[in-house]
Amino acid sequence: MENVAITEDLSPLVQQINPAGKGWLSVNLGVFVNETNAPCDLFRRVKSHIGGRPKETHVLFAQQGYPFGHEIRTRLADFGIKELYVHDHDAVLYFNYVKEMTDNILRDEKSTSAQKATAVYTCCQEIMKKVYYEPRSTSLEMAKGLIEPTVETIIADPFTSHALIRMASFDSDTYTHCTNVGIFGIALAKAYFGLRSEKEIRRLGPGFFLHDIGKCQVPVEILNKPGPLSPRERKIVERHPVDGIRMLKQMGVNDEETLLIAAQHHERDDGKGYVSGLNRSEIHPYARICRLADIFEALTSNRPYHRRRSSFDALKFMQSELTTDIDAELFKTFVEIFAPNPRR
Ligand SMILES: [Fe+2]
16 A cells, blocks of 8 residues: 555545435435335425525425335336435435345346346445445445345356346446446456456455545536546546545445555556556556456446447447557456356
């Protein structure tokens, strides 16, 4: 860790604003399957005009235990409602439910690979929202439990793993970036290092999902700026690996190698990366994997400054344009994880 230069403080920096509202968590209706009951109180967000001023409030939609089956979810979808809200004090109840649902789908022999991949992917997206909008040790504890089924699925189930990789290549919602990099990173680590790495991947896997946690400290207007960044703005963005280490430590992450993924994921093999301009031999192999996954994810997502490329175009671009900063062998393995898989 001595390689990581700690730059001067650029405060005041702001945390990303939780679009669900302070103290609230948005809940993807895709989490609920079959006939189920509300795991905790579920709320709708409504706009009201109090004293002529527009105001958003949360109103109770379904009390804990209330039947929340297919019919009621379909009705919500018909009204264009894709999300409900959970109060932060019910987050543990909600995430326990998400984990239980995911585990049930993974264990059910009748589940298809597509159903398993959807469950695991949605599970990761939900917890990533929580961790990135509220980077605290309690969020991290919950995240570990929910990331686990994804890591295990990628290691042990090639069919679902392949469906998951395909899914991550197409979904480009704003806070799915880290979910996608997590999936690509674990899949690439497994493919590149093989069976001997499985124990290590279980230990380091969450590091791929949390690599960009330091971006919580970058003002949203800089992250979403459609044009080129000023030198000062670039400096703020480029300190997110350093902020990431500090935040992960505050959240209770002590594993040196997990911290290195966050610290070094923007270092380049040719030494032109940041934070420290390390060369290839100085960069942790998992940080190099994370960087490759990060580049691919950025190219295949819509960003304020570019439209997404197809997976094929992104891989072609990386092959022809990024010749000095990514490793050819690693890239070759990355391409292979997209190859058609035997179908079930
Ligand atoms: Fe990053």
